[in-house]
Amino acid sequence: MWRWIIFIVVYFALCLYTLQALQAAVRFPWVRFLYIAIVLVILGNFIYQFTLGEVQGRVLSRPKSFAFGFLLAVLTFNLITILFLFSEDIVRLVVGIYHKFLGGKGEFTVPGRRRFLSLMALGLASLPFGALLYGMFRGKYNFKVLRYTLEFKDLPEAFDGYTLTQISDIHSGSFDNRDKIEYAVDLINKQQSDVILFTGDMVNNMAVEMKPWAELFSTLSAPDGKYSVLGNHDYGDYVSWETAEAKSQNLEDLKNLQRDMGFKLLLNEHTFLERNGARLALVGVENWGRGGFKKAGDLRKATEGLDPAAFKILMSHDPSHWEDQVIQDELHYHLTLSGHTHGMQFGIEIPGWIKWSPVKWRYKYWAGIYEELGQFINVNRGFGFLGYPGRVGIWPEITVIELKRKGLT
Template identity: 75%
Template sequence: MLRWIIFIVLYLALGLYTLQALKTVTRYPWVYYLFIAIALLVLGNFIYQFTLGEEEGRVLSKPKSYAFGLLLTVMAFQLITILFLFSEDIFRLLTGFYAKFYGNEKTFTLPQRRKFLSLIGLGLAAIPFGALLYGMYRGKYNFQVLKYNLEFEDLPEEFDGYQITQISDVHSGSFDDRKKIEYAIDLINEQQSDVILFTGDMVNNKCEEMLPWADLFSTLQAKDGKFSVLGNHDYGDYVAWNTPELKSKNLDDLKNLQRQMGFDLLMNEHRYLEKGSDKIALVGVENWGRGGFKKAGDLTKASAQIEPEDFKILMSHDPSHWEDVVLHDKYHYHLTLSGHTHGMQFGIEIPGWIKWSPVKWRYKYWAGIYKEMGQFINVNRGFGFLGYPGRVGIWPEISVITLKRKPLT
């Protein structure tokens, strides 16, 4: 209860401070009332969704996600505006003290706020405000096909030009637009890849979230099949289950559903992909994550029956597994496919110029292709979204990776 009181007081204080910028810029009262109404409605909806409106046994329902997203949008607007107001108020305060003690002023007075600074503050604050709203309306379904060519000296000849489509972090419990998902499924199939690999987090919390979308994902097609692994959200660990049996049944139902959709679910095991007389080992581990995430992945078990000289592709949901375990394993894993980070669903990317997101402060390998110790990893930015119901700058991704045999020199 105390945390709610502190949060509400802080939010209202930020709103009152931001109101001063609006009063400096315009004299129309309806602008003030509109801002106050929006701020209070967003706050009221957030409090309702996270208290009385909370759905039993679920961490983030769609209404809660949108309540959080709208609150984030308004607070971003407030905070950036306040940065300008606060810096100006410090200057005003110093000016007032100087005039009182070193000037000719008999009383302490503050200079008026400068209109142009408030205009700049409000203008800059409107950028993230608009971007976050766009991210919830359009950005979350702005699917991008990112293509990579990776060269390997020891790639079996028959697999030269072999094409992989990777998707990750579907988070089907967040979807709210069937047409957009139909479009994305068609986009995946248009790649006509040899194999489709899904690297975890089919749902947010429960198997039932995938049921409305299972028919669409069943239509995914690839010559050599579809393979999947589990992500941290697939285990139902973030739900207050009434009994352990219900949690176990949820996981079993999800495994069965994936298989019904045509996915070969790899649970710390491997398969061989074969072309002609050549083969490559496809290894899939359960989730293994650093920092409190489930560590069910067993790389030793998964690769127990493959040969050291095999060309290996590893599916592992969390890229911290690659950093902490895979790179130092006795086997050489030529390519690892991961997801998990979502690129934080927020950042700035200009190909060839900049790739930045706050998630880089937690994950060293957070989006795209990396190479260490002669081994590659692709960290997929995710197909869906979670928490903030949108994406800004870091768009939903369909990775298309073509394996190439490096010419001998």
């Protein structure tokens, strides 16, 4: 209860501060009334969705996600505006003190707000506000195909030119537009890769979330099949269950559903991709994540009986596994495929110029291709979304990787 009271007080304090900028910049009262109405509606909806509107068994339902998204947009607008107002207020305070003690007036007088600065603050604050709204309605389905070519000296010659498509973090419980998902599934098939690899988090929490989409994702196809591993959200750890048996059954239901959809689920095990008598080892581990995430991944179990000299592709949901265990492992994993970070669904990317997201402060390897000790990892930015129901700058990704044998003409 006290957390809600503190949150509401802080929220209104931020809104009142921003209202001062509107009063200084806009001469039409209806604009201020509209702002007041918007912030009240957004606050009311947020409180309702996270109290009376609670959906049993789901951490973030679609209505709750949108309530959070709208609140995030308003708070971002307020905070950026306040940064300008606060800096101006410091100057105004200094001027007032000067008039009181040094200016000869003997009184504390503070200059009024400058309309130009208020307009500038509101204008700049409108940019991320608009971007966050765009991300909620358009950006989250702005699917991008990213292509990479990786060269290896010891790639079997038969696999020169072999292509794989990686998708990750479907989070089907967040979907709200079937046409867009149909488009994305069709886009994956259009890549015509040799194999499709899914690196975890098919659902937000519960297997039932995937059932409305199972038939659609069953249409994904590749000559060498489609393989999957589990991500941290697939275990149902983030919701309450009536019994331990119900939670265990949910996981079994998800495993069976993936198999019914045609995915070959790898649970700390390996298999082989074959071409003209040559083989690649495809290793799949359960989720292993740093910082409180489930550590069910077991490299030793997954590679038991595997020739150490084999060319290995590892599927592991969380890139912290690669950093903490895989790179220094006694076995050489030529390519690791991960996801998990979503690129935080927010950032700035201009290919060849800049790649930035706040998630880089937590994950060293958070999006794209990295190389360490002659081993590669691709961290997929994710297919779906979770929490904030959108994407800004970090778009949903379908990765296509072509394997090439170095030195082969």
